[in-house]
Amino acid sequence: MKLPNFSSIKFPRRPMERRDLLRWAAGLGMSFTLPGLTTRAAERRGTERPRSLLTIWLSGGPSQLETWDPHPGSLIGGPTRAIDTSIKGVQIAEGFPLLAGQLHHLSVIRSLTSREGDHDRATYTVKTGFRPDPTVTHPGIGAIVAHAQPSTELELPPVVSLGQENSPWKGGFLGGSFNALQVREPGQAGENVRDWIEEPRQQRRLDGLDLVGKRFLQGRGAVVNRTQHEHSIEAAIRMMTSEQVKAFEIDEEPEEIRAAYGDSNFGRGLLVARRLIEEGVRSVEVTLQNFDTHDDNFTRHQNHATVLDPAFAALLKDLAARDLLASTAVLCLGEFGRTPRINGAEGRDHWPHGFSCLVGGAGLKGGQLIGATDPAGEREKPEDPIGVDDLYATVLTALAIDPAHQVQTPIGRPIKYSNGKPIGRLLG
Amino acid sequence: MTHSRHWLRPLTAAGLVLAAFAWLVARPLLDAPSTPDAPSAEDLAEPLGKLNEVFARQWQDNGIESAAAADDLTGLRRISLALVGSVPSIEEIREFENDSSGNRLQRWTSRFIADRRFIEYFGVNLSEAFIDLEGDNQEAHQRLRFIEWIGESIQKGRPYDEMAREIIAGRGVLADEPAATMVAMEFGEGVMAPERLAGRISRALLGQRIDCAQCHDHPFDDWTQGQFEGIAAHFGQVNVRMAMIQDTRRGPFVIDDTRNNLKREVEPAVPFDPEWRPEDGNQRERLATWVTHPENRRFRRAIANRMWGLLVGRPLVHPVDGLPDPPDANEPDALDILGNDFAAHDHDLRRMIHLIVASRPFGLESTHPGLDDAATAQTLQEAHAVFPLSELDAHQLIRSMQQAVSIRTIRPEAEWTYVRLKRYESRFQFVRDYGEQSDDSENEASTVPQAAERLTGYKVRNLTRPGVTNAPGRIGAMAAADKGVEEAFLACLTRRPAAEEAAFFLDQPGRNTNQRSRTVEDVYWTLFNSAEFCWNH
Numbered sequence: 001m002k003l004p005n006f007s008s009i010k011f012p013r014r015p016m017e018r019r020d021l022l023r024w025a026a027g028l029g030m031s032f033t034l035p036g037l038t039t040r041a042a043e044r045r046g047t048e049r050p051r052s053l054l055t056i057w058l059s060g061g062p063s064q065l066e067t068w069d070p071h072p073g074s075l076i077g078g079p080t081r082a083i084d085t086s087i088k089g090v091q092i093a094e095g096f097p098l099l100a101g102q103l104h105h106l107s108v109i110r111s112l113t114s115r116e117g118d119h120d121r122a123t124y125t126v127k128t129g130f131r132p133d134p135t136v137t138h139p140g141i142g143a144i145v146a147h148a149q150p151s152t153e154l155e156l157p158p159v160v161s162l163g164q165e166n167s168p169w170k171g172g173f174l175g176g177s178f179n180a181l182q183v184r185e186p187g188q189a190g191e192n193v194r195d196w197i198e199e200p201r202q203q204r205r206l207d208g209l210d211l212v213g214k215r216f217l218q219g220r221g222a223v224v225n226r227t228q229h230e231h232s233i234e235a236a237i238r239m240m241t242s243e244q245v246k247a248f249e250i251d252e253e254p255e256e257i258r259a260a261y262g263d264s265n266f267g268r269g270l271l272v273a274r275r276l277i278e279e280g281v282r283s284v285e286v287t288l289q290n291f292d293t294h295d296d297n298f299t300r301h302q303n304h305a306t307v308l309d310p311a312f313a314a315l316l317k318d319l320a321a322r323d324l325l326a327s328t329a330v331l332c333l334g335e336f337g338r339t340p341r342i343n344g345a346e347g348r349d350h351w352p353h354g355f356s357c358l359v360g361g362a363g364l365k366g367g368q369l370i371g372a373t374d375p376a377g378e379r380e381k382p383e384d385p386i387g388v389d390d391l392y393a394t395v396l397t398a399l400a401i402d403p404a405h406q407v408q409t410p411i412g413r414p415i416k417y418s419n420g421k422p423i424g425r426l427l428g
Numbered sequence: 429m430t431h432s433r434h435w436l437r438p439l440t441a442a443g444l445v446l447a448a449f450a451w452l453v454a455r456p457l458l459d460a461p462s463t464p465d466a467p468s469a470e471d472l473a474e475p476l477g478k479l480n481e482v483f484a485r486q487w488q489d490n491g492i493e494s495a496a497a498a499d500d501l502t503g504l505r506r507i508s509l510a511l512v513g514s515v516p517s518i519e520e521i522r523e524f525e526n527d528s529s530g531n532r533l534q535r536w537t538s539r540f541i542a543d544r545r546f547i548e549y550f551g552v553n554l555s556e557a558f559i560d561l562e563g564d565n566q567e568a569h570q571r572l573r574f575i576e577w578i579g580e581s582i583q584k585g586r587p588y589d590e591m592a593r594e595i596i597a598g599r600g601v602l603a604d605e606p607a608a609t610m611v612a613m614e615f616g617e618g619v620m621a622p623e624r625l626a627g628r629i630s631r632a633l634l635g636q637r638i639d640c641a642q643c644h645d646h647p648f649d650d651w652t653q654g655q656f657e658g659i660a661a662h663f664g665q666v667n668v669r670m671a672m673i674q675d676t677r678r679g680p681f682v683i684d685d686t687r688n689n690l691k692r693e694v695e696p697a698v699p700f701d702p703e704w705r706p707e708d709g710n711q712r713e714r715l716a717t718w719v720t721h722p723e724n725r726r727f728r729r730a731i732a733n734r735m736w737g738l739l740v741g742r743p744l745v746h747p748v749d750g751l752p753d754p755p756d757a758n759e760p761d762a763l764d765i766l767g768n769d770f771a772a773h774d775h776d777l778r779r780m781i782h783l784i785v786a787s788r789p790f791g792l793e794s795t796h797p798g799l800d801d802a803a804t805a806q807t808l809q810e811a812h813a814v815f816p817l818s819e820l821d822a823h824q825l826i827r828s829m830q831q832a833v834s835i836r837t838i839r840p841e842a843e844w845t846y847v848r849l850k851r852y853e854s855r856f857q858f859v860r861d862y863g864e865q866s867d868d869s870e871n872e873a874s875t876v877p878q879a880a881e882r883l884t885g886y887k888v889r890n891l892t893r894p895g896v897t898n899a900p901g902r903i904g905a906m907a908a909a910d911k912g913v914e915e916a917f918l919a920c921l922t923r924r925p926a927a928e929e930a931a932f933f934l935d936q937p938g939r940n941t942n943q944r945s946r947t948v949e950d951v952y953w954t955l956f957n958s959a960e961f962c963w964n965h
């Protein structure tokens with residue numbers, strides 16, 4: 001059996017010269033004149049590029065009525081007003097003027113349904129496309145995408161979760177290697193993706209690790225190999241010393257780009273997400289949290305909109321300008337919606353019966369409107385209901401992945417990537 | 429009047445601050461832990477002989493030789509990790525080495541079971557079979573009460589069949605009845621609680637995954653949808669109101685068939701041996717009596733398999749809740765031997781732990797010449813002829829790291845409240861970011877995010893950084909560098925460094941305390957990232 005020899009991993013000197021050059025070029029607004037950070041995924045554009053998934057996760061359950069399905073002037077609508085968008089005849093809540101101008105890149109679904117109204121169970125359902133099942137842990141949709149299209153060139157983890165997310169995508173029965181790498185404060189120092197020890201000392205630590213590791217290997221060769229322990233350390237070090245790891249940093253981005261995404265943890269997360277996808281990362285989720293508005297629903301949604309609107313609009317513009325939208329599926333949703341009824345605390349409660357999401361990119365048709373909810377709030381069931389699994393079957397199909405592909409769980413149970421049926425109207 | 433009392437306010441405030449401070453630094457005075465009696469060798473001899481014979485025969489039939497016996501320090505590390513969730517402290521290692529009694533591993537097993545950490549760690553692991561440990565924070569208190577109840581019940585030697593009956597059929601106000609948490613939590617989650625409970629009970633208490641039969645007949649085994657629904661129907665009378673669990677609901681139990689969206693009435697029924705189910709009592713009580721019936725071998729085989737998994741790192745049958753039908757009673761397998769002895773001794777889980785720890789497979793080395801070849805390795809592992817490697821879960825890892833950098837044994841009941849709270853907080857953060865282990869232990873392997881977290885995450889960095897009070901700092905301040913390296917190895921790996929390891933780590937610049945501290949920090953970093961530390965062996 002072969003083990004990576006840590007002694008042979010040579011730490012590159014910090015590429016300061018290159019970095020300074022980039023900063024200088026960025027200052028002149030010339031960063032595009034420089035070659036890409038790597039010669040790999042970042043160089044390819046348009047449909048040639050390997051495809052990726054970017055999920056904007058609104059955790060806590062965003063109100064459809066205060067986002068993509070407003071019903072102004074009705075009993076259930078509350079004070080939220082609606083504005084026109086770049087999709088003819090489709091209005092969204094007034095807090096999203098910038099996104100309204102970019103909405104034609106996406107389609108609006110107003111009839112997502114699930115049967116789970118509890119946060120944990122609903123989160124599981126909407127993150128995996130399957131209801132919780134105590135006998136198996138399903139992989140998150142991001143893990144499925146990475147599993148279906150492994151990348152050989154990538155030195156970063158294929159699945160990344162950015163922001164304060166409590167339930168980042170897991171590999172489930174696909175294995176821990178598809179668990180998301182989580183960076184809670186993206187675009188900051190990147191504390192768990194960078195090494196902090198100067199090179200001669202780090203090298204010495206690794207030499208020591210080599211020595212202790214070899215001793216442990218004696219009489220355990222095949223089983224130690226199966227643990228993947230040394231290999232994941234090697235991969236982690238490769239990541240930390242790779243040029244690609246710079247995708248986690250945003251100080252090289254032009255000032256106006258950073259400003260457009262906004263000075264917020266979420267905005268920085270979306271900007272890092274774009275950089276990661278450019279680098280070839282398969283699946284990125286970026287979380288904006290605290291949508292569980294049982295009280296003060298309207299003010300809290302307005303506040304969220306001031307963060308979400310500029311960042312989301314900047315992302316769509318940026319992806320389109322870089323010709324990355326054709327290869328990147330973009331999805332924005334939370335675990336459920338909120339009740340049409342406004343409760344006594346000016347809040348809305350959990351509502352999994354007809355909630356909204358935005359979806360587009362990766363060749364999916366933009367400008368479509370699917371489903372409708374009852375403006376009187378009386379009928380629970382929306383028109384044209386769409387299951388979460390149907391949404392994921394659609395996204396997978398757009399990413400050139402067969403949703404009906406079966407994977408064997410470790411105990412030999414065959415499970416499909418998704419049990420849903422692709423939504424024909426969204427596919428080209 | 430009110431004006432004249434103004435002078436009281438600053439005094440009250442100062443008093444409160446003082447009281448809060450006193451509470452934070454309060455450290456209970458405790459005696460050193462005592463070592464309770466362990467069952468004697470003669471007491472365990474009969475079942476142990478039978479158990480070891482089963483394994484010996486299996487090795488003989490496969491033509492394999494088992495691994496050599498592991499040394500006692502390795503045994504100490506194993507029981508410490510399994511029972512209190514961390515590597516043994518230097519303090520404990522020294523005491524163990526000075527313990528010259530013949531059965532010190534059994535004595536220390538008893539000691540660890542009686543430890544407060546046993547409730548915090550083992551109690552959590554066993555509770556996981558019954559309740560979801562993650563999720564809604566509003567239920568955090570209920571979960572803790574349940575975990576304490578499980579842990580303390582084992583410590584007191586409460587019969588497990590009695591515990592199981594309370595878990596299924598417990599009634600009353602939840603605050604007084606932690607056993608009823610499983611039922612209360614499922615009903616708290618809303619619709620389909622009886623169905624989820626049927627699944628939980630068959631998995632946790634019968635070692636059977638019959639949940640699949642919820643929607644269709646089981647693909648491999650004999651379970652049918654009707655049998656599944658019959659178990660679920662025992663929960664049709666449950667009413668949970670204002671934290672009060674009772675059986676007052678009237679009318680038939682109605683199931684919503686997901687296949688054809690039709691509603692059907694279902695009568696309570698059990699999948700086998702209906703004569704074990706008594707006529708009297710409410711439905712839950714009848715089910716509880718049936719599950720724990722003395723003739724129900726599945727009940728005790730299920731807990732034996734689960735306990736083996738918790739102690740050895742891998743259950744005898746995998747997955748832990750996917751047991752085949754019991755073999756002929758005249759040809760008992762290891763699960764039967766463990767289960768029968770358990771039933772014959774008041775369903776005392778402590779005794780079962782002792783029996784497993786004393787068994788041949790538990791005491792074997794995790795090395796074997798055959799382990800260099802993948803195919804042979806599999807045969808050896810399947811025959812339990814080597815001790816398996818299993819990855820430390822996030823709780824074990826952070827507890828072990830915290831213990832390894834601590835001079836003294838971490839005993840939650842003996843720590844300053846403030847220190848204890850800080851320790852809990854950093855454990856919580858580590859577990860949150862490192863990730864719980866996946867349920868699919870077949871997939872068990874280290875991951876890159878986890879490696880990155882250990883290699884460079886601030887939580888590990890903060891632990892290894894030498895300080896005035898922690899072990900890296902104190903060891904670094906020691907004049908004898910060779911002693912320092914030895915201490916670090918004992919603290920992390922429960923063994924002394926080999927000659928070449930000592931030579932390597934001693935060959936570092938260390939003219940002053942500062943440099944020596946850096947060296948010790950590097951030793952700790954290296955050991956924390958080694959497979960030997962991160963895997964139970």
